[in-house]
Amino acid sequence: MTLTAPLADIGFTLRAIAGFDEGRFGDVPLEAILGEAGRYAADVLAPLNRIGDREGVRLHDGDVTTPPGWREAYRQFAEGGWSGVSAPEEHGGQSLPVMVEMAVQELWNWGNAAFAVGPMLTAGAIEALTAHGSAELKAAYLPHLVSGRYTGTMNLTEPQAGSDLGLITTRAVRSGDGAYRISGEKIFITYGEHDLAENIVHLVLARLPDAPDGTAGISLFLVPKVLPGEGGGGARNRVRAARIEHKLGLHGSPTCTMVYDDAVGFLVGEENRGLACMFTMMNLARLSVGIQGVGVAERAWQGALAYARERRQGRVPGTAGPSPIVAHPDVQMMLMRMASLVAASRALCYACAHAIDMSRLAPAGEREQWADRAGLLTPVAKAYSTDAAIEVASLGIQVHGGAGYIEETGAAQHLRDARLFAIYEGTNGIQAIDLVARKLQLRDGAAVNAVTAELDGIADGLGMSRRLDLQTLQAPIAKAAAELGAATAYITAAYQSERRAALLGAGAYLRIFAMTFAAGLLAKGALAAGDDRVGSAAIAKAVFFAQTMLPDVSSLRAAIAGSAAAVGAETTAWLCGD
Numbered sequence: 133m134t135l136t137a138p139l140a141d142i143g144f145t146l147r148a149i150a151g152f153d154e155g156r157f158g159d160v161p162l163e164a165i166l167g168e169a170g171r172y173a174a175d176v177l178a179p180l181n182r183i184g185d186r187e188g189v190r191l192h193d194g195d196v197t198t199p200p201g202w203r204e205a206y207r208q209f210a211e212g213g214w215s216g217v218s219a220p221e222e223h224g225g226q227s228l229p230v231m232v233e234m235a236v237q238e239l240w241n242w243g244n245a246a247f248a249v250g251p252m253l254t255a256g257a258i259e260a261l262t263a264h265g266s267a268e269l270k271a272a273y274l275p276h277l278v279s280g281r282y283t284g285t286m287n288l289t290e291p292q293a294g295s296d297l298g299l300i301t302t303r304a305v306r307s308g309d310g311a312y313r314i315s316g317e318k319i320f321i322t323y324g325e326h327d328l329a330e331n332i333v334h335l336v337l338a339r340l341p342d343a344p345d346g347t348a349g350i351s352l353f354l355v356p357k358v359l360p361g362e363g364g365g366g367a368r369n370r371v372r373a374a375r376i377e378h379k380l381g382l383h384g385s386p387t388c389t390m391v392y393d394d395a396v397g398f399l400v401g402e403e404n405r406g407l408a409c410m411f412t413m414m415n416l417a418r419l420s421v422g423i424q425g426v427g428v429a430e431r432a433w434q435g436a437l438a439y440a441r442e443r444r445q446g447r448v449p450g451t452a453g454p455s456p457i458v459a460h461p462d463v464q465m466m467l468m469r470m471a472s473l474v475a476a477s478r479a480l481c482y483a484c485a486h487a488i489d490m491s492r493l494a495p496a497g498e499r500e501q502w503a504d505r506a507g508l509l510t511p512v513a514k515a516y517s518t519d520a521a522i523e524v525a526s527l528g529i530q531v532h533g534g535a536g537y538i539e540e541t542g543a544a545q546h547l548r549d550a551r552l553f554a555i556y557e558g559t560n561g562i563q564a565i566d567l568v569a570r571k572l573q574l575r576d577g578a579a580v581n582a583v584t585a586e587l588d589g590i591a592d593g594l595g596m597s598r599r600l601d602l603q604t605l606q607a608p609i610a611k612a613a614a615e616l617g618a619a620t621a622y623i624t625a626a627y628q629s630e631r632r633a634a635l636l637g638a639g640a641y642l643r644i645f646a647m648t649f650a651a652g653l654l655a656k657g658a659l660a661a662g663d664d665r666v667g668s669a670a671i672a673k674a675v676f677f678a679q680t681m682l683p684d685v686s687s688l689r690a691a692i693a694g695s696a697a698a699v700g701a702e703t704t705a706w707l708c709g710d
């Protein structure tokens with residue numbers, strides 16, 4: 133099967149939907165960058181995707197061996213300068229917009245998600261160090277992370293502390309020389325150990341002896357695998373991989389238990405302010421996980437479409453049979469749903485990336501408003517795109533029929549890989565809580581109100597379109613925007629007066645938000661689309677999404693109201709076994 137890097141769709145989404153503007157972003161040669169990234173993803177990463185899934189990773193005496201081909205692929209990745217796409221130029225990076233960083237990450241994930249998650253964490257580590265590291269730490273580590281000589285990890289999770297980071301017990305003590313000693317066990321650490329780079333920079337959350345309880349007493353430390361030394365190569369630090377996990381998917385990505393046994397660490401930011409620093413990394417990582425969903429979903433969709441064009445079963449009336457299954461209405465519905473989910477997720481993720489860029493590049497007086505928009509869209513983009521990826525990958529299996537359930541077609545791997553995305557970087561349940569409990573309150577609701585106003589503007593534009601199929605989208609989008617406004621008012625009020633009701637409805641509310649805004653963004657793209665293949669497909673997806681998927685918003689709103697009545701005190705007692 134021939135796979136095609138989705139360069140045209142990414143370019144269209146960046147420009148026609150998300151607001152990418154070459155002039156504002158400093159004359160970025162977008163097509164050249166995407167073209168180069170697409171070649172690397174298609175020629176180097178994509179052929180290793182199945183190999184990584186089949187061979188997995190191995191742990192021996194604390195060393196982790198990555199799948200065959202991984203080391204050479206990483207060498208090319210580093211040589212291509214891809215580790216420092218959005219890193220500051222002063223540290224050797226290219227200072228490109230986050231929109232471009234996300235576009236290339238989509239391509240890495242489309243090629244090979246298990247490989248891509250490593251560089252994704254390095255990009256997050258670069259972001260956190262750039263924002264919070266001391267001048268010495270930046271000088272010692274950023275150039276090597278940016279060049280790809282070192283990779284980065286994120287160490288939050290402990291056996292008793294997953295979603296609840298207040299329970300972290302890893303200890304840090306001041307060692308008197310300005311450094312710290314770190315001891316404890318971290319689990320599920322992605323690329324915690326590997327054979328791709330000469331050093332690994334662990335960003336570790338730990339607690340000082342005199343720290344307050346809970347999240348207010350957590351500090352962030354940089355713990356290198358190899359300590360600084362004469363000429364660069366120092367002694368091994370006291371950190372090692374004690375175990376790797378056997379897991380459902382992403383077999384090519386090592387998931388390690390890391391043991392810190394009096395390891396030397398360096399404070400990042402201020403003592404007891406570690407969670408805020410780590411959130412710099414996590415916010416970008418959350419968007420990156422949304423993008424992982426888009427990349428894997430795109431690949432699953434391409435595989436399903438190619439199969440549906442080849443496989444012949446049944447006969448479509450009026451034709452000589454057997455027909456390719458792509459001609460059957462039910463298969464067309466599945467394929468259009470897949471394509472529309474991919475497009476909707478992509479639109480949300482790049483709109484979020486655009487807001488992040490604008491929070492840095494807009495005139496000073498507007499930056500806060502863009503930062504709030506980025507904060508609002510991050511949980512929405514992460515949760516919706518990853519749920520969508522699971523649905524797309526599952527539909528991809530369905531389109532393949534029995535062959536999809538058999539590993540040879542590769543359709544099953546996409547579902548196994550994508551399943552993780554809804555879990556890590558904050559489960560999708562935690563994203564919904566973040567949206568309802570924190571993000572809706574930003575500037576007294578101004579951030580969310582700006583989104584509904586934007587939707588009203590798009591609906592007006594549709595009403596004035598000369599295309600009948602776009603004109604008919606005005607009503608469903610205006611209706612969904614009104615439902616979103618009403619749902620926002622209900623959830624915001626409930627969060628103040630009846631918190632449990634708001635939390636019961638949080639998941640459904642996030643979907644209403646995501647679907648309505650995505651429908652608006654797709655319609656905005658359709659209004660700007662030309663009559664080339666990409667433009668026609670964009671219109672088809674916008675129409676399909678608004679006409680067949682957006683009506684779910686009404687039932688989701690009813691479900692929000694219903695859940696408070698449905699899951700009351702008695703049900704709680706039953707579930708809790710009281």
Ligand SMILES: Cc1cc2nc3c(=O)[nH]c(=O)nc-3n(C[C@H](O)[C@H](O)[C@H](O)COP(=O)(O)OP(=O)(O)OC[C@H]3O[C@@H](n4cnc5c(N)ncnc54)[C@H](O)[C@@H]3O)c2cc1C
Pocket residue numbers: 286287288289293294295296319320321322323379387552555556557558559560561562565
């Ligand atoms: C393959 C893999 C790679 C990973 N990579 C990393 C990594 O590199 N670094 C790292 O630090 N961690 C990593 N993780 C850990 C991951 O981030 C956690 O698994 C995730 O945050 C969830 O924590 P948990 O597994 O402890 O689940 P729990 O927190 O126990 O959650 C279980 C369920 O309860 C729900 N829940 C929990 N608390 C609440 C609440 N307050 N309100 C409502 N619902 C709640 C959750 O949504 C979830 O559905 C990885 C995990 C995996 C599986």
